[in-house]
Amino acid sequence: MADTEAQPSRSRDLDKLLLRPGNLVGANFDPGEELRDDLAKSAKVLVVGAGGLGCELLKDLALSGFQNLEVIDMDRIEVTNLNRQFLFRFEDVGKPKAEVAAKRVMERVSGVNIKPHYGRIEDKEIDFYSDFIIIALGLDSIEARSYINAVACSFLEYDCDDNAREETIKPMVDGGTEGFKGHARVILPGVTPCFECTIWLFPPQVKFPLCTLAETPRTAAHCIEYAHLIKWDEVHSGKAFDPDDPEHMKWVYNEAVKRAELFGIPGVTYSLTQGVVKNIIPAIASTNAIISAACALETLKLASGCSKTLSNYLTYNGAEGLHTKVTEFVRDKDCLVCGPGVLIELETSITLQKFIGLLEEHPKLLLSKASVTHQGNNLYMQAPPVLEEMTRSNLSLPLFDLMGKTTKTTLHVTGTTSKNDKKTSVLRKLRVVFKGVDGVTDMDTAGGA
Amino acid sequence: MAEPKIKYDRQLRIWGEQGQAALEKASICLLNCGPTGSETLKNLVLGGVGSITVIDGSKVDAGDLGNNFMVDESSVGQSKAKCVCAFLQELNDAVKAKFIEEYPESLIETNPSFFSQFTLVVATQLGEDSMLKLDRICREANVMLIFARSYGLTGFVRISVKEHTVVESKPDHFLDDLRLNNPWPELRRFAESIDLDVQDTVAHKHTPYVVILVKMADKWAKSHGGSLPSTREEKKEFKDLLKASMVAADEDNYREAIEASFKVFAPRGISSDLQQILNDNRAEVDSNSSDFWVMVAALKEFIANEGSGEAPLEGSIPDMTSSTELYVNLQNIFQAKAEADCLVIEQRVRYILKKIGKDPNSISKTTVKSFCRNARKLRVCRYRSIEDEFNSPILPELQKYLTDEDYSVAVGFYILLRAVDRFAANYNSFPGQFHGGMDEDISRLKTTAVGLLSDLGCNGSTLTEDLINEMCRFGASQLHAVAAFIGGIASQEVIKLITRQFVPMSGTFIFNGIDHKSQLLCL
Ligand SMILES: [Zn+2]
Numbered sequence: 001m002a003d004t005e006a007q008p009s010r011s012r013d014l015d016k017l018l019l020r021p022g023n024l025v026g027a028n029f030d031p032g033e034e035l036r037d038d039l040a041k042s043a044k045v046l047v048v049g050a051g052g053l054g055c056e057l058l059k060d061l062a063l064s065g066f067q068n069l070e071v072i073d074m075d076r077i078e079v080t081n082l083n084r085q086f087l088f089r090f091e092d093v094g095k096p097k098a099e100v101a102a103k104r105v106m107e108r109v110s111g112v113n114i115k116p117h118y119g120r121i122e123d124k125e126i127d128f129y130s131d132f133i134i135i136a137l138g139l140d141s142i143e144a145r146s147y148i149n150a151v152a153c154s155f156l157e158y159d160c161d162d163n164a165r166e167e168t169i170k171p172m173v174d175g176g177t178e179g180f181k182g183h184a185r186v187i188l189p190g191v192t193p194c195f196e197c198t199i200w201l202f203p204p205q206v207k208f209p210l211c212t213l214a215e216t217p218r219t220a221a222h223c224i225e226y227a228h229l230i231k232w233d234e235v236h237s238g239k240a241f242d243p244d245d246p247e248h249m250k251w252v253y254n255e256a257v258k259r260a261e262l263f264g265i266p267g268v269t270y271s272l273t274q275g276v277v278k279n280i281i282p283a284i285a286s287t288n289a290i291i292s293a294a295c296a297l298e299t300l301k302l303a304s305g306c307s308k309t310l311s312n313y314l315t316y317n318g319a320e321g322l323h324t325k326v327t328e329f330v331r332d333k334d335c336l337v338c339g340p341g342v343l344i345e346l347e348t349s350i351t352l353q354k355f356i357g358l359l360e361e362h363p364k365l366l367l368s369k370a371s372v373t374h375q376g377n378n379l380y381m382q383a384p385p386v387l388e389e390m391t392r393s394n395l396s397l398p399l400f401d402l403m404g405k406t407t408k409t410t411l412h413v414t415g416t417t418s419k420n421d422k423k424t425s426v427l428r429k430l431r432v433v434f435k436g437v438d439g440v441t442d443m444d445t446a447g448g449a
Numbered sequence: 450m451a452e453p454k455i456k457y458d459r460q461l462r463i464w465g466e467q468g469q470a471a472l473e474k475a476s477i478c479l480l481n482c483g484p485t486g487s488e489t490l491k492n493l494v495l496g497g498v499g500s501i502t503v504i505d506g507s508k509v510d511a512g513d514l515g516n517n518f519m520v521d522e523s524s525v526g527q528s529k530a531k532c533v534c535a536f537l538q539e540l541n542d543a544v545k546a547k548f549i550e551e552y553p554e555s556l557i558e559t560n561p562s563f564f565s566q567f568t569l570v571v572a573t574q575l576g577e578d579s580m581l582k583l584d585r586i587c588r589e590a591n592v593m594l595i596f597a598r599s600y601g602l603t604g605f606v607r608i609s610v611k612e613h614t615v616v617e618s619k620p621d622h623f624l625d626d627l628r629l630n631n632p633w634p635e636l637r638r639f640a641e642s643i644d645l646d647v648q649d650t651v652a653h654k655h656t657p658y659v660v661i662l663v664k665m666a667d668k669w670a671k672s673h674g675g676s677l678p679s680t681r682e683e684k685k686e687f688k689d690l691l692k693a694s695m696v697a698a699d700e701d702n703y704r705e706a707i708e709a710s711f712k713v714f715a716p717r718g719i720s721s722d723l724q725q726i727l728n729d730n731r732a733e734v735d736s737n738s739s740d741f742w743v744m745v746a747a748l749k750e751f752i753a754n755e756g757s758g759e760a761p762l763e764g765s766i767p768d769m770t771s772s773t774e775l776y777v778n779l780q781n782i783f784q785a786k787a788e789a790d791c792l793v794i795e796q797r798v799r800y801i802l803k804k805i806g807k808d809p810n811s812i813s814k815t816t817v818k819s820f821c822r823n824a825r826k827l828r829v830c831r832y833r834s835i836e837d838e839f840n841s842p843i844l845p846e847l848q849k850y851l852t853d854e855d856y857s858v859a860v861g862f863y864i865l866l867r868a869v870d871r872f873a874a875n876y877n878s879f880p881g882q883f884h885g886g887m888d889e890d891i892s893r894l895k896t897t898a899v900g901l902l903s904d905l906g907c908n909g910s911t912l913t914e915d916l917i918n919e920m921c922r923f924g925a926s927q928l929h930a931v932a933a934f935i936g937g938i939a940s941q942e943v944i945k946l947i948t949r950q951f952v953p954m955s956g957t958f959i960f961n962g963i964d965h966k967s968q969l970l971c972l
Contacts, residue, residue: 008512013926016601016881020922023915024963056933059518063484063929080458083495086540108521110514179463180941180951184965216655218776219768264777275462282462285492286944289937297930297962307602310965318941320620322954324967 026305053138060296149195164190220267227255370415468948480553488936506552601923602962657771761790859968881924
């Protein structure tokens, strides 16, 4: 014990992993102080969501050597968050989650800088997301996951052999919980399955048939959904139901009670009414902590190479005993999101307006109200109005000319599509090839079709 | 005040008012408040446990700032227990939080009776010697105990309780209790009262599948000498008969009946898991028996007598295609039977209590009711003492793990986590804890591990060089993310133990932070 390190530093424990060589490590692991300093100074990580998982993720990452973090969340703090979102206090109720979470972590972990973004993920420019080495997802909605996944995959480029180009891979780490269960996964677009490749892991929620609600209610939930989905519209013509308005919720509850009494059905409570109407997913601190910790650890490993990484999907179930399982899912080779992109062949004469119309009809896309960007240039934007006006004149011009007469290029389009009767915003990558121009042969287009 | 209830809404939906009340009554003691212990308590304080007592003798140093969120720069030089306790209190003022600045090892040594005041002790980062002693103390005092430790990219969680019984085990997938293979007279009569040959197509497609199956099973039994379908051909024939009874293609109730027909084919009587509990020695009750075992004794009598081989009816039915009226009637029939069964068990419970010299009313009606509703799902968990596991692990299991590829890393970590304590006892530091001397530590750790394996009866077994190297590289570090994971698991198990809901883990959970292929080892 010659060297007792009388003055331990903040990175005492992390240094063991980052400064020492190892055998079970990532391929490009280069241990040393430089690695530690790079992680602290230049590795920027985005945390999406500042809820149950997001709060934990920010803390875990701040204590895993990362000093440049950003967090985005559109929600404000509610009382029901306080049993697990440990960065929030009672007096914070009503404030934006991202701002309070960032402030609290910075107060406690010196040297860490966290930039909060209070707003919707869809409202950020795509470029905003390209700035981060890793995106960590702490979300509870499938739509939001899908969106970020598409954004991260949009950066991906393929070489001529259809292999993902490593420098364009934007890794994601994703977590999710429900009660005593959860999952953590690592997504390396183009290498491991993206969120969309394995979308079947998240089956859509089953809804009650309307005729059951209207004619043969049997359970308390049927009575609640009758009041919520049928009776409300009958009575309040045109006024939208607001699940966050306690008066609205009480009205639905009272109507559900009346209906349950009429049919002799037990079990309608106010708590159940809220649960059914808002589709509340039970959530506790411990599961969030476990899943976020796994995600943060994978983020550290991806960024530093200090150990192997999870390949590629971890499930945790703590309800009956304790079960953890790693599954190696495979990519969907035909995935529209992480694949090389939908190939579209065009005449050089087609106008941008016509092209946008074509996207609506394309069987693989069915994309309406599309905005189009080419290598960071906005060719046409549906919103905001200022941008719409600025780009409107492009609509009548040939697309070929707008893209600098490149015969073969990649475009990004955003718009809405219908999925399970629900409109969702999507981002798609398209590979556009112009016919009848020099340099394009049949050989070029055959490969990726 | 409604506020606390709203705050806990998302967890009340999991463990209910009763589970919450149990948490709020519990007093938890934490030994060592490094990141592993602090993170464990954080999750429990947020959930609203009654009280916490943090025990740690160390002062906060700069190294702690890098892995423990509960301390900050202003804490350096101060008692770690005090700083962690203050932060935890900030998270939830409903929790009574206190701290004692003392090393757990010395408390275990000098004041063993101290621990008897707690519901549960969470012991983190303890060495083998202290673990053994504390386990003895807590078992003696009937205090629940959980060990947790994080070490580099590995760590473990181990519950140590003599016996833990669960009524509300809340399994995810459990066959509902419809008795389609053994309907009681009222259910049979109800089914008989419904005519399936009616011309009314609306009525036909709104007859619940329970009625359809009871009638069809009855018809089958009459033409098959009283027995139900058992061979593959018979089962197919039964389903074909159901299909043939449909009058339109869109009859969801018949589709549900065909899907649920396996419930008719299921064997009658209770599961082997429940039989094992009934056969347990503890079901022979005396004045020392717990309420759980008194109720098991009553259950055993019920099954042998009134139940004719079946457990009390659960009483609830799943949603199914049906007219409201038939569904509600069916629900009432199930509920009435469940209540009747429960009443019989209650009488038997009161009688047994009297017989063993206890107050016949010492078990409430609500408790008996919940027991009856969950009778098919009872669970009894027992944990070997740490001493037994350390000195005489279950050898066939250990040998199986050592040769099974899926377990090799986890069991390697298990051996190494114990070997580092031996190492520390011999060399006054953990392998790789300090700068330099790595090669020597690696070879010393290897020798120690091989010696340990041979002491455990696994002569000739070895661990991979890679894993031994990694263990030395870890150098007893506590990484925050690993500590948060281990602490998360520990707090999850604490909640299950205290609420007496869900099923706690068995064996020792070994965390594998390299590729997440963690395992439970039952030694
Ligand atoms: Zn994909």
